[in-house]
Amino acid sequence: MSFLTDLFSLDVITITGDIQIKIVEADATKREKRLSIVDFEGMFEKIKGGVDSTANLRILAATRVEVDRDTTNFVASNLTDEEIPLVKMHFEAVSAASEGRSAILARLKPGGRTEVEVAE
């Protein structure tokens, strides 16, 4: 039931902080796969580095979209110039999440059509 309740809203949160990965020499070949999806643990093991975080994380922006499209946005105050692009990225992520959910629902709907069929 909680999953269904959660389906009614879409939450996207953006957290920022000084998050960096230490690189050792072995990373030269591995970094070619930067854009691929890897799990943190495996990746960290492979590059023999480690997450170096100051643990000084803060929430930069958060968005909740209700089922009736009511939307609540939270944006941290006193944004620096470097953080403004991050806010834009946050809303891009919201847009992507919203589209993804809609697409999933469209396909789950009885008689829902795929893009291939729509193209036909």
Next chain:
Amino acid sequence: MTRATVEQFKQQCKAFDQAASTDAATDLGQTVEEELPLAYQIPYETMNAAEPSLLEKAHTRHYRGLWHELVQHLTDLGYLTEHQFITYHKLRKEIPDEPRLLLPVLQATVQYLGEENWPLLAQMFKGKLADIQLPHLEEHLGHIVERISRYTSFDGSLPPPEEYQVGAGNCYGRSLAFRVRTLFTLDAKLRDVFVFEPSHLKFLYSFQNLIGLKFLPPHPQPNEAVIPEECWQILCDVDRLFDRFKEARPEGIGVNKIVLSYPLNAKDEMEGDSEDDDEGEEEDEDKFLRGRERRRGRRMTKASKILADTGYHQMAIRILQVKLWQTHFYIGAVDGAWGEVSHRAVESLIEQEEAILPQKNNGKPKRKHRLAIAKAFFQTPADNDGQATVVIGFNAMYELLQNYHVAPRAMKQSSTAEDDEMATQLTQLHKEIATADDASGSRRERRRNRRRNNNEEEVIPDEEDFRQLDDQLLNSDDFNTLYPNLAETPQRRVAFARKSFLSGIKRGFVHIANWIKKGIKKLLGPVFGFFKLITGKIRAGIQQFLRGFRYLGHFLLGRPIVTFGKRAPGSDTVEVLATKFSLDFDGVNLISVTAGREDIQRHVNHIHDMKDSMFYFIDTTLSIIKMISKLAQPGGWVLLGWQIARMVAGELVDVVKMVA
């Protein structure tokens, strides 16, 4: 007449059907074999459908061309005067309506046949030669032209005579006079000599001295002089003559030094060359090539001065003119004067050679081929006054021409065999006719009688159509290029591809093959580009499909997508940008605060790519599942094929739009 014959034929068929008697069969046979062919034979009445045609064995020519050739040969051999020749060509288009205009030609032909020693002649024409009429001549025109052309050709088809005394007024005497006149005499008095006399032997002596042979006896008695076989062979075969001519060149002069040079007003060519100079990339090569050509041209020009104004040089020109005439590039007189017509002939040969040579991508012949042509034909760049110098290498030019015409040396042997075969064929034919015909005469005679007895009113209806067709063929302008206005230039020769037909076809095929090769080269570029686009699109689709599969796996397992920032020089750390979506697409972004704008944009693209690829994978998979599920239906495979075809067509349309 036609209807009566058909009706008669029908009735006889019925009679034969009712009672298959001998009489009915005889009547029907007579109608079918004798009456019907008169009305329905194709294409000319003179070509008897029931008898094998003599023309089948002759080289194929068109009707009008046969008459033109006959007139030309008769004139060359002196049976027709120049005045008669000109008159013929002035009035030739009126001949179909007024066949009497051919009477001088008929008389000249009869005179020629009277001097001819041809065993077949007695079988072709029964009775006296003086009784030969135009229809008889027309019936055997092909063979007569073939026969008489041997006396004026230079392809070795005329065998040396078995018995010929200098001064004899027969075909060989006329042929010898023609050859002396054409090939090597510089004496204008000989222009009107049509029978070789003992007094003309001095020309043959100078000829043998020129080519370095001693085939004539040192001090012959004029009345007993005999032309040796070797002399005949050289006079009748221009290839043999040229071989001997090359060997007899003056001492110290190489074969490639036998050259002809002459000035040319080349303003037009100069303008054309200046356009070529602007082509940029080819400029260096052209300069290099021109440099070599110029040097070669200078050498050849210098060489041409050594032999200029000598008898040897004059003969070289005549030999080249004969060869150009043989290969149909030249239609002028073989007179040793190198003028505009000769120049155009050589130019058209070179143009044709350049067109069929293998070419580079820029459409120009390869360097080695250009140099090979330059050995035969070279034109210096025009000076400021537009004057250029053309240099022709005789040997190289002759070799080029050999590709277009190879004299069949075996012709001498085969001609005898061919005559024998024809004689056998004719004898057998006449025997059959004599056996089959009754006292009333042969079919041919009956047909001729019938023709004579027919008056104008009895002309069959279709005959008028045939007459019009004949007129159209005979007066067609399509042949004007083959037979130019000879009335104004009587010395020009008509030329017919007697022996070079196969060579011409071969060269034509080479031309076509090069054209196809060039076309394929042009076509291959766009075709490969098109397939590259298609395969690129297919590959991109497969990659996105597999990427979507991996994204979906990570999405379902709750793994984040991560983008690493660019590593700063000298730094051992990279920025991390990570986004994790849960199953209901709730998202958490964990972004390094020091990430650059470029890294952020890449991460955004990464998120969108993840979404698009994932749904591409889902959609494709669902479509495949749906399509497979349709296989259970009747005609499911057809439906599946149809759907796949539509998908492929849709992709192709996209590719085409992209190309456009």
